[in-house]
Amino acid sequence: MRQEFRLSGTGGQGLILAGIILAEAALLDGKLAIQSQSYGPEARGGASKSEVIISDEAIHFPKVTKPGVLLAMSQDACDKYSHDLDKDSVLITDSLFVSKVPDFGGKVYELPITHSAREGLGKILFANIIALGALVKLTGVVSAESLEKAVLNRVPKGTEDKNRKALEIGMSLIK
Amino acid sequence: MSRVLLLQGNQAVVEGAIAAGVKFFAGYPITPSTEVAESLAEKLPQVGGKFIQMEDEIASMGAVIGASLTGKKVMTATSGPGFSLKQELIGYACAAEIPLVIVNVQRVGPSTGQPTSPSQGDLMQARWGTHGDHWLIALTPASVPECFELTLRAYALSEKYRVPVILLMDEVIGHMREKIELPDDYSEFPQAERKQPDCKPEDFKAYATDESLVPAMPAFGSGYRWHVTGLVHDETGFPKGTPAATLAAANRQRAKIENNLDDIVQVENYRMEDAEFAVVAFGGGARTAYETVDMARKEGLKVGLVRPVTIWPFAEAQMKELAGKVKGILVHELNCGQYVHEVERAVNGKVPVSLYAKYDNEPATPAQLLEEVKKAMAAL
Secondary structure, three states: OOEEEEEEEEOOOOHHHHHHHHHHHHHHOOOEEEEEEEOOOOOOOOEEEEEEEEEOOOOOOOOOOOOOEEEEOOHHHHHHHOOOOOOOOEEEEEOOOOOOOOOOOOEEEEEOHHHHHHHHHOOHHHHHHHHHHHHHHHHOOOOHHHHHHHHHHHOOOOOHHHHHHHHHHHHHOOO | OEEEEEEEHHHHHHHHHHHHOEEEEEEOOOOOOHHHHHHHHHHHHHHOOEEEEOOOHHHHHHHHHHHHHOOOEEEEEEOHHHHHHHHHHHHHHHHHOOOEEEEEEEOEOOOOOEOOOOOOOOHHHHHHOOOOOOOOEEEOOOOHHHHHHHHHHHHHHHHHHOOEEEEEEEHHHHHOEEEEEEEOOHHHOOOOOOOOOOOOHHHOOOOOOOOOOOOOOOOOOOOOOOOOOOOOEOOOOOEOOOHHHHHHHHHHHHHHHHOOHHHHOOEEEEOOOOOOEEEEOOHHHHHHHHHHHHHHHHOOOOEEEEEEOEEEOOOHHHHHHHHOOOOEEEEEEOOOOOHHHHHHHHHOOOOOEEEEEOOOOOOOOHHHHHHHHHHHHHOO
16 A cells, blocks of 8 residues: 655754654555655745655655645645645644645644644654654554654654654644 | 665765775765765765865866776766866866766756756766767666665776766655665675786886776876876877877777677666567656556556666667567656657667657656657557
């Protein structure tokens, strides 16, 4: 089975890293994964997207053509990257930044991602990990164990506990 | 023991360079090739190598030529604007027959173009960017594991034939992260070796050759002294501009490549066994084409993919053979149409050759390419 994810937001929100972590978690589960990204020449700001395809079979074309899940962490990204959603797609938004949600016929989860990072961990920079927790709880695309391992492989030393907590918060956003 | 990693194409090039025994890198970082320089800056010192960020791409090219003369395996990496700047010294490396590897991760051009977007617009530049008749090799990987393999192969070919080898990548392959399995210990990979002279230093003639037409290349500092020049030279290495010397130099440099096309030119066939129609695509464009072929097959269309892995020298014999096997060919490239002219020349009207050129800064989707395949097949 092939599953396609598009993680989008503003440059600097850590969505390219989130895509890498999701793909590495899939490899830990013994699946195949490809991550690719598209961004403008600017280092911060500007809409940015990170795409991940996870499958049991060889993945040739590395870009998402049928997004199963779109994560939108800014209004700009939501407007720019939601054009190919259909009724089978799921949209997850960060409710702090996205107020206008497109009508594409599929399910929408408006989650307080960045708000929870600030309230629960005191820093908004954990928002990307919270989003991953929510996305994995919702889809089950990778195991919780592999996700945690993949997160801990990539985050700076000394931040492990906070990142574990960020995953927990993310998962708790999906009832 | 081995490791399963999620690496970018650019990072796999770096692993390939370390495995090949590269000990020197000089470059100037530029998107979308920057990760090559970034990772080598970290890894080269760990294997006793040197990394230098130079003032520009011209100086980088000069530095790798100099380092290669000392017997080291060397690399530089760049993208369009930097590749343009390197051209004069690429010609020097061809003329003086200096082994080295240049990575060009193509971006949209001309000029600054679009730094973060994919293109294959430097295809002809890789072959003819420097002035004058010259011969070199260019390889184009289509996956992250192949970035590793072709980097090793680039050194094998460069050292064996004493030519610059261009690793001609594109942004799709350079930036994509994909699974790759690498051994912990790289010592199992064979190290390409330069032919050494079997005469005494005082009898050494720098460009005298045996039947391989490739001269021996002792390292500077080894006791063998020789003169390196971009001027046309005879076997002593000193300038000589007679018609006979000019002809001899050009013919030998051409023949050392053209006599060995079986060794140098690699083409991959995908689902071509019973194919009636072929897509020719390479690098990032081939990633679309694999999937298009699978989609076409599901609809009962006998379509296959021919993927040049060696992009220069041109796969002349393979394309001529292909023209005898299929009813039509569609060339797909991420530019306005460059490789297609070479294919047309080789096919020489035997079967129709069409072009699907994609140059809007995004790769074609498999569905878009399938539509073009169907159009081309309907027109047969």
